[in-house]
Amino acid sequence: MDHITLNNGLQMPQLGFGVWQVPDDEATDAVLKAIKSGYRSIDTAMIYQNEKGVGKAIKEAGVPREELFITTKVWNSDQGYDATLRAYEESLERLGLDYVDLYLIHWPTPEFDQFVDTYKAMEKLYNDGRVKAIGVCNFEIEHLQRLLDECDVVPVLNQIECHPYLAQNELKEFCAKHDIFVEAWSPLDQGGEVLSDDTVKRIAEAHGKSPAQVVLRWHLQNNTIVIPKSVTPSRIEENFQVFDFELSTDEMDAINELNKDRRKGSHPNEMHVR
Numbered sequence: 001m002d003h004i005t006l007n008n009g010l011q012m013p014q015l016g017f018g019v020w021q022v023p024d025d026e027a028t029d030a031v032l033k034a035i036k037s038g039y040r041s042i043d044t045a046m047i048y049q050n051e052k053g054v055g056k057a058i059k060e061a062g063v064p065r066e067e068l069f070i071t072t073k074v075w076n077s078d079q080g081y082d083a084t085l086r087a088y089e090e091s092l093e094r095l096g097l098d099y100v101d102l103y104l105i106h107w108p109t110p111e112f113d114q115f116v117d118t119y120k121a122m123e124k125l126y127n128d129g130r131v132k133a134i135g136v137c138n139f140e141i142e143h144l145q146r147l148l149d150e151c152d153v154v155p156v157l158n159q160i161e162c163h164p165y166l167a168q169n170e171l172k173e174f175c176a177k178h179d180i181f182v183e184a185w186s187p188l189d190q191g192g193e194v195l196s197d198d199t200v201k202r203i204a205e206a207h208g209k210s211p212a213q214v215v216l217r218w219h220l221q222n223n224t225i226v227i228p229k230s231v232t233p234s235r236i237e238e239n240f241q242v243f244d245f246e247l248s249t250d251e252m253d254a255i256n257e258l259n260k261d262r263r264k265g266s267h268p269n270e271m272h273v274r
Contacts, residue, residue, distance in 0.1 A: 027053030
């Protein structure tokens with residue numbers, strides 16, 4: 001496993017396991033399989049409604065808590081200073097943990113204009129030692145700039161939709177300039193067209209790897225944190241087998257050229273669901 005060092009010195013596995021759309025009653029087995037396969041970073045959220053299942057897996061896995069890196073997120077309906085503090089305690093209770101390693105704002109929801117107050121509550125959690133790191137999801141440059149201007153703690157990462165068809169180059173450059181890592185959700189285009197792309201398939205065949213493994217390797221070599229999700233045991237294992245090969249500069253360039261600026265999810269400025 002490769003690790004990256006966040007801007008506050010905290011070490012985080014570069015490859016993690018996501019549980020978006022995994023029902024709570026399936027999350028325990030999926031996370032247990034992931035931990036058994038070698039994953040140590042688990043990414044959940046209140047809105048996924050599977051924090052209890054994730055917490056059960058953590059308890060049953062038998063891995064020391066300090067060896068795991070657990071992320072969860074505050075949902076849009078819980079934004080605001082006091083509501084965020086309450087939401088964090090509720091997430092801890094569902095997870096059965098004393099702390100999480102990383103707490104994120106799930107969406108900026110700029111129409112409601114609460115993300116600065118939300119982040120200030122997260123700063124309190126961080127400064128009080130209740131959480132080891134804080135960051136954001138789905139923040140565009142203008143949202144990040146407001147945090148940099150109005151808050152004290154620089155987010156450690158920005159979790160965004162990112163895959164070869166949505167490279168997010170401008171946003172990545174801004175994040176890199178401010179020592180904010182990019183973490184990719186939907187890193188495999190939700191199992192979509194990118195996995196059948198001729199360029200990706202050709203590179204996969206050359207390495208004796210699957211298209212998914214090639215795309216994950218592309219993310220890693222682009223210095224991106226990545227959290228593929230699966231409930232299929234064989235794919236959970238396969239997605240972890242990406243540290244025994246390397247893409248050439250030409251192969252990286254070929255995948256970089258696939259960018260279409262095409263989203264599968266909502267644009268952050270249009271995501272106002274409570």
